[in-house]
Amino acid sequence: MLARVNFVAGVAGAFVAALALSSVPLGAHADDATIAVAANFAAPAEALQKLFEQRTPHHLKFTSGWAAQLYAQSANGGPLNSMLSADR
Secondary structure (H helix, E strand, C coil), rough: HHHHHHHHHHHHHHHHHHHHHHCCCCCCCCCCEEEEHHHHHHHHHHHHHHHHHCCCCCEEEEEEEEEHHHHHHHCCCCCEEEEEEECC
């Protein structure tokens, strides 16, 4: 079970890093990414944030709430770079 959790965390970490850095221009120095995190994914996102920020010069800022609320904010031009949610 622990191996599966570590694998999922690794994959999710790589996914978060790719999403966060996709908005950073090449050659940029430390930058921030604002990520909408559905309440059901807040705890894993915080763990991934710590790992990401330890391994890169970039910083993640999270805004948390209901998935539908965050989606509406993003769809209406909210200042979000990405959105994470879980289905279980």
